[in-house]
Amino acid sequence: MRWIILISLYVIIEIYAYQAIKTITKNQIIQIGYLVLSLAIIGYVIFIFANYDRSVGPTKYTLRASGFLFATLVPKLILVLFMFGEDIVRVCVAGYNYLSNTFFQGKAPQYMPDRRTFVSQLALGVAAIPFAGLLHGIFWGKYNYKVITHVLDFDDLPDAFDGYRILQISDIHSGSFDEKGKIEYAIDLINQQEMDLLLFTGDIVNTVAEEMDDWIDVFKKIKTPKHGKFSVLGNHDYGEYVTWETQEAKDANFEAIKEVHQKIDFRLLLNESVFVEKDNERIAVIGVENWGHNFKKAGDLTKASEQVEKEDFKILLSHDPSHWEYEVKRHEDHYHLTLSGHTHGFQFGIEIPGFVKWSPVKYVYKQWAGMYTEMGRYLNVNRGFGFHAFPGRVGIWPEITVIELRKKNPTA
Template identity: 45%
Template sequence: MRRSPYIPLLIFALLFFLLNGYAFSALSLVLPTMVLSWLWTLPVALFLAFGYSMIRLSVNGPTNLFKISAHALLIYFVSTLVFVLATVLTDIYRLIVAIVKYFAEGNFSYPERPLTGIYLGVLLSIFIIIAFIYGILKGKYAYRVIKHTLYFEDLPAAFDGFKLVQISDVHAGSLKNPKAVQKGIDLINKQHADLFVFTGDLVNNKAEEIKPYIQHFSKIKAPFGQFSVLGNHDYGDYIKWESDFIKQQNLQQLKNYHAEIGFRLLLDEHVTLEKDGQKLALVGIENWGLGFGERGDLNKALQGTTPKEFKILLSHDPSHWEAQVKNHSSKIQLTLAGHTHGMQFGFEAFGLKWSPVQFRYKHWAGIKQENRRILNVNRGFGFIGFSGRVGIWPEITLIELKKR
């Protein structure tokens, strides 16, 4: 049964307009009443447009009105929130001054609100708006190569210096710029890696979404092959199908498209990579993620391997590493995952790393090492939901394996 959108909308409306009420109370110190009255029409219009399209979503699907209003409302909400946070800091300062004055003089009174906090909030809000506009127009295709050199004591000597490229979360149904996508693929091939791996979510919902991009992704080549696994979106669980049979046909078609692209899809199985008479196991499982379908069977995929054999695991969701992999009796030296996208929004600079997704995932991007095993979480090649990226750019990972 589909949940009613009214209650979530009412809760959001309450929070949204309380936030705006606080913001406009601060702006009233620097703007005329007439200007504020006109400005109030912006959040009201945005909310009404989004609310109407949200209510009609089950009938009309995601219309252009829904997409435009949702993105505009998101930008407005985040920029307003930043403004409010800057203003709150000045109000906390006023409170501290008032308390100190009370204990010193016995007189409790608030000082006037400093205008510097308001001006700072306005500047930060403008910066956020510009960042979101860039993220929508350019950032979602601003591919970055992130390089890691990883050291292992038990790496077979023949694979010392072995390089692999990983991408994840293409979400082909969201891609609208084939030329930009091709630049990302050209960047993949420029790494001249020995092995290419894709860690799931080729599409948003339907297999047909990848058809316009098959010729592009089929250009990815590596000497030791191109391998892939499925992600949670690949199973078509997030839309309504006419029947289970049609849903299964869609999944089978997607598997066929993997083969057409040139990806060897690993479904709870492994393959052996051999170099100069030495071997390592490349293991791939179906999607296993807490809250996103626990389909994969790791033990089945490991059948035929030995506990000490060097293994690379492709597993879409990083929660699988936390739940099963890092303490598994058969050591898996390197796990490659994706799924989180870094929420397509965050901050990574000057040694700092933050994204709202960290409240959901213990490790959401980059390298994590524990129990002499390593996890890499790719930030994603594509995007979904929010049609952009702000601060968390699309990633092509280049990993070099080194023997310690």
């Protein structure tokens, strides 16, 4: 029944889109070419997803099919809005014509007005904007890395850490990569930043540890700053989204994913903490396993903080920002800065600094991209290094975050 509903909706969308093409051109070659192309794309998408293997999980083929689907479906939805709106007007005019009987001139009356070429042309023009944006996102935007810098002031930051620089990356999703040169460029960009500490906040793969096999040497090139590289797990790192033949196979994959962190010189924090020391002062770096309001809750903040004193300055790594919203920000132990990822900013949205910041994901996550502060505590939601599900990014670019800690001057 679900497939019947989806296919029926697609047929309706396709009928409206074809009406727009048919209205602006009478050239049958163009009309037939449009139909053949549309049928080929939807046929390919149906074939790929009908043969989806849950024991394998997402592949480059499913990513490509998603790209084709989104790049063609979104513009057609724009066409439907225009064409359906015009149909409402046409029906109203037809009703008026029928009631007023104004078209009876000795021949059969035409109650329903013809479609207007102008409306179809306008609809196609508007639809071309998201179409171009999606193509740009697929072929260029997904590797359009941005370095975003934040400077945060704290009253209780240890003096020795004034000016301390932390670099954060998140959501690598190595199984989605298709251009080695672009990833190497991003690694070089990371290495160009001045940093004292590097932190990774989860989702190193889409599903299986083998996805990192071709990328180990690339990510090993990330330089190790003076105080090291630390990481945590994300929801995709548990192998929850595929069907395993045995529990033993799933457990083996999980162990292999944890080993990947070691292979690229990151220390994986599994509900535990470490102290970074400088000039006889320290800050705590606390890493929890994934804790999501709507996802796996393996994170144990109490266990992770066992060795941490209440007065310690705390940096928490927690993949899902909903953890901050539901458990961390009101915690009696003051967690000064939480670093998360997970949302990817939906890989689609509009961001003009100082003017607009919007993505559909804002209706799911209260904190979904960038820096947030409440109750004297900070949360940074990294927009992600990689991509997943849709093979592109539109308006929400892959992010490398640099955070500089400052000691607030109470007399300033």
